[in-house]
Amino acid sequence: MKTVTIYTDGACSGNPGPGGWGAILQYGEHRKELSGDFCRSCGYCLPCPQEIPIPNAARIQFLMTRSPYKPYLTKEWREGMDRIDSCIHCDHCKNHCPFGLDTPALLVSQKAWYDKFYEKHRDESEK
Numbered sequence: 001m002k003t004v005t006i007y008t009d010g011a012c013s014g015n016p017g018p019g020g021w022g023a024i025l026q027y028g029e030h031r032k033e034l035s036g037d038f039c040r041s042c043g044y045c046l047p048c049p050q051e052i053p054i055p056n057a058a059r060i061q062f063l064m065t066r067s068p069y070k071p072y073l074t075k076e077w078r079e080g081m082d083r084i085d086s087c088i089h090c091d092h093c094k095n096h097c098p099f100g101l102d103t104p105a106l107l108v109s110q111k112a113w114y115d116k117f118y119e120k121h122r123d124e125s126e127k
């Protein structure tokens, strides 16, 4: 059996404060490093004037890959994710995120992921 060793860590500076995560994957002489920020769904960034459901929309990939994804293919979720396009870049979310996330940019990247996934699985929607 082949074994890949994974080391992970996460922290925030201040509590809460700017945070992140990191992982190192080791397989023999091969090594890969991963890192990034992620939304904790705390809701400190609300309210959003465009009623974008930030705490879930900003982590939709996490939600849909770590739990059954069909509930996120409904009309309501599609509309919620589409609201990201109406962002007016007021930066209220970004200025109130205790983890220092660039929330508007995170939303855009999460919507891009959602759009692709939705196109592939839309026929499986539970309505």
Ligand code: SF4
Binding pocket: 047, 048, 049, 050, 051, 052, 054, 086, 087, 088, 089, 090, 091, 092, 093, 094, 103, 104, 107
């Ligand atoms: S920057 Fe966009 S997502 Fe953030 S609060 Fe303003 S409208 Fe909402």
Ligand code: SF4
Binding pocket: 038, 039, 040, 041, 042, 043, 044, 045, 046, 054, 055, 058, 093, 096, 097, 098, 099, 101, 103
């Ligand atoms: S963007 Fe920041 S403040 Fe908003 S829910 Fe995610 S972690 Fe919390």
